[in-house]
Amino acid sequence: MDELLRVRGLKTYYYSAKHVVPAVDGVSFSLRKGEVLGLVGESGSGKSTVARSVTRIFNKAYTRIEGGEILFHGRDLLKVPDRKMSDIRGRHIAMVFQNPQTSLNPVFSIGNQLAEALLLHQKMPRTLAREKAVELLRQVNIPSPELRMGDFPHQLSGGMQQRVMIAIALACRPEIIIADEPTTALDVTIQAQILDLFTRLRGEAGMSMLLITHNMGVVAEVCDRMMVMYGGVVMEEGRCAEIFDKPLHEYTKGLLACIPDLDEDKDTLYSIPGQAPRLEAPVTACRFSGRCGKAFGKCRGQEPPLFALGGGRAVRCWLYGGEEAAG
């Protein structure tokens, strides 16, 4: 299988005056060509930090990658100098952010911003860049793209802005798109349009995608495989259909159960008791043990490793203690 990206034991820590916060504490995964991998978790689980570590978009003043490797085509991105990294970012690995309003530059027209993405990475005449930009806008279903080229971000609706962001990400035909909560700021009917666009683009361009979201429904809609993160580590991973069909980790089960079901009426929703743990506290137990209904002695004494269950399925839970997953 064509493996594009492999992340091994990634550790990204944030430093504040008082604390060291291990936001990502040993995360491993691989992304194959043409695959869409979903990264789910609640706020503070470290999912965005994973994305920012891969593309190295973080503030060095208080963020450090403390360990692991990020192999892109077998080459460790952590050893690539910053200037080389900016060639890879955008050209080979592109990002789509959550909030298009703050991601687009308000003082440049969208045509200008699209052309910038093209000219930054490829040598071409400006007129050709312009033509390509129009083509990209057409590809993301923006009506009358020629006329829209001169528009400024504030003249577009949120859904259109996000399409422009996706067009910019697509500009250099990247091999991987990392989308961090791409539909969270959008209305549901617009979200449906964007998810539909992702599915289409993936079929046409055969690109790989790392989709970060807190919405299980979005994952079910577009992803092949998924990872559930909690407290900076992966709790469960596997094929989407399998996980939705039969979640193994208590946290995954809880996450799925607390979404109100449209087809069922319940008086009381299932809810996971307690709150997310504080990340700066040293880990001496399973990170979920404080909220887990099935926790027993061992859970409170030792953090479980990620147990591989075969077929790409892995669970970080002592209840499934088998063979440890290879890093």
Add this chain to the structure above:
Amino acid sequence: MSDAALLEVRDVKKYFPIKKGALPRRQAAVLKAVDGVSFAVARGETLGIIGESGCGKSTLARLIMGLSDPSGGDVIYDGSPVTQKMPLALRRRIQMVFQDPYASLDPRMSIRRIVEEPLRIHERLSGAEKTGSIVPVLEQVGLGPDALGKYPHEFSGGQRQRIGIARALVLNPEMLICDEPVSALDVSIQAQVLNLLSHLKKSRGLTYLFISHDISVIKHISDRVMVMYLGQVMELADKKTLFAGAAHPYTLALISAIPTAHTGKKTTRIILEGDLPSPIHVPPGCPFQTRCPGAADICGKKRPELRELSAGHYAACHFAKGCERI
């Protein structure tokens, strides 16, 4: 509408003038945030209001709270008109829970001051009496008396929302307006807060007006559901009727647009073309015509009335009868 209505909204309109130019500022356009909305809420009922951004749901909440006056129509609460100048005795009977628990609590006020503020305004109580009324309310929302001396930053999002709920409950209101109370929370915390709201409704006999853009949350909590689009009511029905037999194409699209985490029962999805029109340029006729897959000539000419299709089931669509055109 029904006799037992606690809140009645009659053909309410709220228009905002859009002004342009330096002096003199002339009125360039009118934004019709709420345009002729009527409904009633019975005592003890939960009415869910669903709609996308810009559909006027929050403006409607402000009108019902008496935070702004309607441009036309009336809001009647238990027989008395709701206006900005309504008496305090009436105002205390309707309270509000806000969307963002980070923005709606003053970071420089202790929890004691936040929760007792309504009491300071509406009642004359001694310090001990105030504490006496706050503590049981805090307990009802799941917070201990040790919270009193703390400040908002010491609490998580879910706990802050509980504090916001306690503040709304401390005056013993009959009705709570919940404007997107769980949309800023993580799903596991969202479930906790929804359960708390259901529990409080039962134990205190509250009436809710619950505003959300999340249709699964609305379905969970509501007795009746009202669907809004560009300031107008598209459909209004009790929950069962709406989810089993939605008559308006917009409602159908909204329901089908939800990505569901439960594989194996995927329905065909209706993907709406285009974006929401700006509420400044609401098309004449049916507001939904620009995105409606079944729009016909009449939709561009005549605004469909909200018609009663069956008992208690209203829809504003020329073709709403069973919706055979979709």
